[in-house]
Amino acid sequence: MIVVMKVGTPDIEIERIGKEFTERGLTPEKIVGKHKVVMGLVGETAGLDPLQIQEVSPWIEDVLRVEQPFKRASLTFRHGEYSEVIVSTPAGPVAIGKNHPVAVVAGPCSVENETMIVETARRVKAAGAQFLRGGAFKPRTSPYAFQGHGESALGLLAAAKEATGLGIITEVMDAADLEIIAEVADVIQVGARNMQNFSMLKKVGAQDKPVLLKRGMAATIDEWLMAAEYILAAGNPNVILCERGIRTFDGHYTRNCLDLSVLPVLRSLTHLPIMIDPSHGTGKSEYVPSMAMAAIAAGTDSLMIEVHPNPAKAMSDGPQSLTPDRFDETMQQLAVIGQTVGRWPKVAALA
Template identity: 45%
Template sequence: MIIVLKNDQATAAIEELKQHFGSQQEIFVHNNRVAIQNADPSDLTPAEQAAAQEIITDVPAAVQASRLFHPEDTIIKTPHSTIGGKNFTLMAGPCSVESAEHILKMAQVVKNAGATVLRGGAFKPRTSPYSFQGLGKEGLIALRNAADRLELDVVTEVMDVEQVPLVEAYTDIFQIGARNMQNFSLLKAVGKTRKPVMLKRGMSATVADVLNATEYIAAGGNHQIMIVERGIRTFDNKYTRNTFDVGVIPVLQKLTHYPVIADPSHAAGHTEFVTPLALAGVAAGANGLIVEIHDDPAHAFSDGAQALKPNEFNEMVVKTNAVRQALQSIE
């Protein structure tokens, strides 16, 4: 249950509730709200009931992710970005870090377009074990140097628990890929850090699945979480790589306080569809976009088919800004 305490009694009531339940059940506190696992109103003392303004018994499993527990938007601040709430954050870069020279060139494109976060994979989970797997630490160094030179933040994928300390030293935001969304050991590991975490929805994950995955991160004490909709696997992937679930963006924003980011590149799988899906994500209210770009997609080390060329990326940014302005004009 979640207990919404009367403001003038909150401090004393929180201490009493911690003493009452803390040794037996998980208890979470956010401002004047206290969530207690496996408890119901009959377990409260008369004094605790008197201090309650409201008692919510229909509580989701992912209680820390829920707006019932945390009504206001989570705002994540990195050195160069403010993510969540009314802010819109643009993230872009190549799928893979291919060389120091290339990532710096792409970082300049990102910067010129007004984006504040540089993406790039140093470790790449590929469908085939014979495909390019990333440059590893060399890629992380190149990514960090390019971002620092142009005053950008870094988001890059961490694939397993052992990589967490290494990636943490170079990134501003951990990315948990779709294939690892339910790698609970990895979620626990990044939950123990204090770096923001970008969690991508799994290819077949329900809304409840992704919210429960965020709870593994939050349970470790890290509440700087953002959720990415990157398309899900459905019965038809002949024309697009995945099915972009645009409807899940407002659904997640209703259910959770975490920022929701749209990834039109992995949803589309083909360059010609990336911009339309980006516009759909923005129109649906996404808090930002993460987009793949490349100056020579035909020779990209990975996912070239879905990468926008610099001029195409710039055109996408112009169109997404126009959609955002139109939405702001009617608010």
């Protein structure tokens, strides 16, 4: 249930109303918008009469029900205002959201050695990326495939971070590793295979680093948003949704089916920022630039692109990785689309 306050409502009245709702067994969450303050009520609201709620104060303008099963993730919960996730990086804060330039995340699937990760970080930063991705702990279909270097790879990511000032995004595979990952990562990634690992989602939601939630390989949009709801309900409001392709009947020509239709669909359902991963979405490097351009045109807030200095020798996901030179070219192409729709950072604009 959403309680919309009138413009100019005194803070003391908002505080009083919040206490009254708390006494009724509800959890009020104040959301400060550009023009109004909205109070989201979480709890047993099904039996509440909106008219009775409106009588609590003359400063209440409207009372609305959130019909979707995902409450905090719902666009209605924020009264139609889109949220932003501010990520602290060594180079300064980076905002990800509908009203900001497209943020670019780039780097290899897996951290292989220090020279490789540091040099890749330098190249993607020079091309305009704000974040470095790299797997320390890797989920693999085969138990015999490279699983990542684990904790030692976190030290290599820290070295790349210190050398470049890029923010770090890396995946948590086990909640037991969350603390050591959070020491290095600026954004904690929950991968597609763990999207419905509910115990992990609760623990990720209980810590304060922003969370990147990838869509499961066969997850519906409702299931994806309900997974985000677990993180939000645990107390962490900083969630970014990442579309990375879903499994369909045709896996011959592409690795997955990159569902760009989620962009307009999610815009109508949720306030959360959206990222598109065309590398996993297609599985083939030659398709990545066109899908990345399409994603910007369709309204993505962020892109995740895999880059490796020698894809043919990559320890994981080489076929979908761009070389640094190809990434440079791609960023110039993306800048054209990004500038056209008014979503490209000035620092990465064409000369």
